[in-house]
Amino acid sequence: MNVIIVGMGFIGSGLAWKLARQGFSVTAVDQDQKALDALGDSFPGKRVCGIGLDRDVLLRAGIDRTDALVSCMRSDEANIVVAHVARSTFRVPRVIARLHDLTKADTYRRLNIQTVSPNAWGIARIGELLTYNHLDNVFEVGSGDVRLVRADVPALLDGATVREISALGEVQIVSVSHDNETFIPTQGTVLAAGDIIYAAVATSASRKFKQMLGITD
Structure with missing residues (x-):
């Protein structure tokens, strides 16, 4: 299964390694080369340096033939744009976006985009x-x-x-x-x-x- 992960922060990099270990073909995307380098020399996946909102960057990452895309950048607005493009333009079968601001959840649902919110999970779990x-x-x-x-x-x-x-x-x-x-x-x-x-x-x-x-x- 081919998976593109946009955003190599704590969650993105951790997910990239987890999926790679499970045998997925992972492409990591981030505008910061240092974030990509931090994956380590042994990371078996592909790395693409560039802004995840850029169509050409996504094409270099293989969005036109991927099975899934996960957008987990720091900006909810950026995540929703990337996820929407993946879903509506490239017809990526599985699209997941990280959500920071819970008040924006309805926007994602209307666009038929599945979300994961560490904040929501943390609040619920502590409760x-x-x-x-x-x-x-x-x-x-x-x-x-x-x-x-x-x-x-x-x-x-x-x-x-x-x-x-x-x-x-x-x-x-x-x-x-x-x-x-x-x-x-x-x-x-x-x-x-x-x-x-x-x-x-x-x-x-x-x-x-x-x-x-x-x-x-």
Whole structure:
């Protein structure tokens, strides 16, 4: 899979190395040659020095034949322009943009651009850690519309089935850990207090899932 990453800051460079180690064909783009050099001599990907907003720079990076593009520059405005060009002009199949200012999220959504916000994740994560009550977000999918959550089965659900804490299109239990064994459950799987479950939960159904588990806000 060919991936272009625009912006070699902390996140961009870390992502470039992570994907390269996983076997992706990575092209790193940054206007600062020093940022590209900081990837190190052993970096196996391609490096393109130039402004990510420049069409010619993007063409040198192979935007017309890439499978994905990630724009993670410091400027939200720059990220949205690069992502929009990748999506609308070059029809790049997968486009992701880093978002700093959460008030701009709707703009990205209207352009059908998936975003990742370290700020939003950090705020949510700190809040969860401070108010943890047997439910923990593992990660978000898309623009936060679906979450994978970890939960401890409470005593009140001892003997309940997976079906009782599932909701079609809203809550899907994807794994259960019991007595040091983890498996994919069926709707009829019987739960025991202390089991650990992972569930895919629509953000709009978070409150419903908490109610199923007997968790109060």
